[in-house]
Amino acid sequence: MSVITLHINDRLVSGRVGQTLLEVARDNGIAIPTLCNLEELEPWGGCRLCMVEVEGLGKLQAACLTRAVEGLAVHTDTARLHSWRRMIVELLLAERNHTCAVCVVNGHCELQDMAARLGVDHVRYDYLHPDLRMDVTQERFGLDHNRCILCTRCVRTCAEIEGACTWAVSGRGITSRVTVDLDRPWGKSTTCTDCGKCVQMCPTGALYRKGATVGEMVREKTHLQQVLERRRAGRNPGRRE
Amino acid sequence: MDFCMDESCGKCSPCRAGTVQLDRFLDRVSNGSASERGLVHLEALCQLLKETSLCGLGVSAPNPVLSTLRYFRDEYLAHIREHRCPAGVCRMSEVPVTMLADELLQRISAGRLDGEAF
Numbered sequence: 001m002s003v004i005t006l007h008i009n010d011r012l013v014s015g016r017v018g019q020t021l022l023e024v025a026r027d028n029g030i031a032i033p034t035l036c037n038l039e040e041l042e043p044w045g046g047c048r049l050c051m052v053e054v055e056g057l058g059k060l061q062a063a064c065l066t067r068a069v070e071g072l073a074v075h076t077d078t079a080r081l082h083s084w085r086r087m088i089v090e091l092l093l094a095e096r097n098h099t100c101a102v103c104v105v106n107g108h109c110e111l112q113d114m115a116a117r118l119g120v121d122h123v124r125y126d127y128l129h130p131d132l133r134m135d136v137t138q139e140r141f142g143l144d145h146n147r148c149i150l151c152t153r154c155v156r157t158c159a160e161i162e163g164a165c166t167w168a169v170s171g172r173g174i175t176s177r178v179t180v181d182l183d184r185p186w187g188k189s190t191t192c193t194d195c196g197k198c199v200q201m202c203p204t205g206a207l208y209r210k211g212a213t214v215g216e217m218v219r220e221k222t223h224l225q226q227v228l229e230r231r232r233a234g235r236n237p238g239r240r241e
Numbered sequence: 242m243d244f245c246m247d248e249s250c251g252k253c254s255p256c257r258a259g260t261v262q263l264d265r266f267l268d269r270v271s272n273g274s275a276s277e278r279g280l281v282h283l284e285a286l287c288q289l290l291k292e293t294s295l296c297g298l299g300v301s302a303p304n305p306v307l308s309t310l311r312y313f314r315d316e317y318l319a320h321i322r323e324h325r326c327p328a329g330v331c332r333m334s335e336v337p338v339t340m341l342a343d344e345l346l347q348r349i350s351a352g353r354l355d356g357e358a359f
Binding site for chain 2: 044045046047048051059060062083084087088091092094095124125126128149150169171172173174175176
């Protein structure tokens with residue numbers, strides 16, 4: 001397995017051929033903020049929080065989609081990137097009804113953590129307050145569109161890990177929604193296996209375990225890690241190359 | 242901007258949510274409720290879309306705003322400071338300045354009620 005070296009934030013780091021910038025940074029203890037990326041899921045590149053500056057390229061690059069190349073010089077934490085990340089989180093908070101005070105994942109939410117980490121103390125944009133529904137037809141879990149940030153982790157988890165392909169995104173632009181089985185109620189789904197992996201992967205309170213009240217929906221990390229480790233063990237390490 | 246909002250696929254967050262916010266900023270300019278600080282946010286938002294969007298649609302969506310800001314900034318400022326539309330296009334110019342606050346409140350409440358958010 002060939003090794004490459006590159007500079008991230010003026011630090012010399014090494015990685016393997018075929019790894020993305022995000023993976024190399026993560027392996028070397030450099031945290032790049034992201035909401036849609038999850039180790040062991042195919043990269044999506046939708047949240048745009050992992051944008052990094054690559055020397056020699058005029059455009060910003062999404063670290064989760066850019067392959068690390070020998071000799072690259074990357075900056076992950078400049079003032080410009082910080083302000084863009086902050087604005088993106090503000091846009092996400094303004095887009096739907098992210099009411100932390102009554103949310104089931106209050107305190108365990110990745111969007112909330114990200115906002116705190118980036119120093120979002122107020123939102124400069126109009127809250128859009130869309131009129132969105134909840135889907136509580138499923139026996140064990142609920143879907144709350146008000147909290148969804150369209151990271152599509154549930155879509156990818158269902159397709160790649162469970163293999164059921166229950167989730168999809170319908171509509172486009174600001175009217176995009178995650179849907180079950182071509183827009184059926186979740187409880188009427190014929191493909192859903194009730195495994196609950198999507199619920200464990202959801203960064204916000206969009207997917208939650210029924211019965212949880214404010215702040216009670218804590219994800220079972222051990223279950224999630226077991227799934228990922230099993231998957232990692234069975235995976236050919238050279239698959240992405 | 243309506244066009245860009247419609248055409249946005251919704252995959253990347255800056256384009257999906259940003260085009261809607263651009264549209265609302267422009268609405269506010271044309272109904273006279275924008276502020277000069279808002280104009281700074283507007284420019285920053287345009288740069289955000291330009292630099293972080295996934296595809297060419299999001300990258301080029303703010304172009305009309307950026308070029309009007311460059312060549313017709315005085316018209317933006319006339320809307321904001323004098324509540325006047327030099328080109329005579331915006332409805333605002335028909336509303337006397339003294340009645341503007343009431344008119345705006347009505348429009349805002351009407352907008353919220355019939356779902357003009359999108």
